Amino acid sequence: METLAMHISNGIINGPVAAIFAVIALAAMAFCVVRGRQDLDDRLAPMAGLVAAFIFAVQMLNFPIFTAGVSGHLLGGALAAMLVGPWVGALCVAVVLVVQALVFGDGGVAMLGLNITNMAVIGIAAAYLLIALLLRVLPRTTAGLAVTAFVAALVSVVVAALGFVLQYQLGGTTDLGGNLAGLAGTMAVSHLLIGIGEGLITATTVVTVAKVRPDLVYALRALKPATPASVPTVGGVR
Amino acid sequence: MTLRKRSWGFVVGGLLVALLLAGVVSNFASAHPDGLDSSLRKGCTFDADDEITGGNCPAQEEREHEIGGPLADYGIAGLDNDFLSTGLSGVLGVLLTFGVAGGAFWLVRRRGPEGARAGADPAGAGGQPDAGRPSATATGQG
Structure with missing residues (x-):
């Protein structure tokens, strides 16, 4: 029975660097709670819960990418940012990661x-x-x-993958001869391909929600166009 | 009030989709290692049990998970039926994530003047949060 690890496992990055990033992450999430509260009303709170649950579900759906023996899965950052905004969206992804680490043994707690x-x-x-x-x-x-959802999703996946390469540079546990180009290359190429899948899933989901309930797409509410064209808001126009 | 109800309808519908994806579709997911895992394994050789047999790769110092637990690796410990094991763990994960995230967001949600007014005036419940939003996001952009 193979293990299904999707996130960074214990022992990949050394303790001190992991601890530093724990502090960074905690500070960032605290900031997101403060900023996110301004967005979180009676309507957004259940929607944000749904977004977290949906990301958990779709992260289980590994899809093949066009490289032999490698799969990819949704990270969900762009989807969450689109539907519930950056602050609450970051908290949604963080909750998923915490549940996966504490309950599903995926990604070391450290x-x-x-x-x-x-x-x-x-x-x-x-x-x-x-x-x-x-x-x-x-x-x-x-x-x-x-297009917005697709591009944002694709780029966010590649950038997140490069974040790991930076972390490995700082605290990777295996001496790769001081040469991270190989790791950076495989991470970038595989996540470029995963990003295409992420982009398709994100665009499909966002367009579907926008068709059914455009008022539930945060990005459409918050980023109003110069000319309020065809964005139907339910009783929200002053 | 109708808006509130329809929002909950959307959430329930979305939750059903998530349960279907995690409970059923998850069984058809690719079993290959993902982009991160495969990048970390590059340079090492593995035996049939997935143990490293040689080489030099970022994954070679990997250690056991601290907790593990009955749902580790997206399965139910002791349940031999793979389909049920994966599906049930997915269903539990979706419900747990919704409970934790939804509950936490509900607890910290904004209940200031706007929220109170929206609650007291059902007809304006949909309009109030929207009217307040542009100013909130204007600061968000700055």
Whole structure:
């Protein structure tokens, strides 16, 4: 029976570096609680719970990428940032990682700070910067929304993967001869391919939610266009 | 009030989709190591039990998980039926994640003046949070 490890396992990064990133992650999540509270109302709270549960579910669905013997799965950062915003979205991804580490033996508990930093902090930051940029420059159409979700998801996965390479540079436990180019290369290429899958899943999900309940897509509410075109808000127009 | 109800309807519907994905579709997921795991294993050779037999790779110092537990590796310990084991662990994970995340978000949610007004005036429940949002996000962008 093979083990299914999706996240950084114990022993991959040394203790001191893992501890430093635990502090970084804790500070970042505390900040997200403070900022996220401004977004969290009676409507967003259950939606955010759903987003976390949905990310947990889809992370179980490893899909093959076009490299022999390698699979990928959703990280969920761009999806969460799109649907519930960057602050609450980061908390959603962090909750998933905590549940996986504490209950499902996936990702060392001592490595939680590293995993949270990569996927909930770096991944979400990259995703939301791109979402904010693209939603302003692209046309306010379904295609524009889909492209935004796809690009933000793809880039966020690659950036999160490079976050791990940086962590390995700082505290990797195996001496790779001082040469991280090989690791950086395989991480970047495999996560570029995974990013395509992430982009397709994210775009499909976001477009579906936007069709059913556009008012539940945070990015469409928060990043209003200069000309309020076809964004239906339910009783929210002043 | 109707908006509130429809929001909950959406959440319940979404939860059912998540349960289906984690409970059933998860059994058709690829069993190959993911991008991170495969990158870490590159350079080492493995035997049939997935133990490292030689080489030099980032995964070679990997250690056991601190907790493990009955749901470790997305299965139910002692349940021989792989389909049920994976599916049930997925269902439990979705419910647990929803409970933990939804519960925590519900507890820390904003219940300031806006929230109180929205609660007291059901007809305006949908409008109030939206009206307050642009200013909140304007600071968020800064």
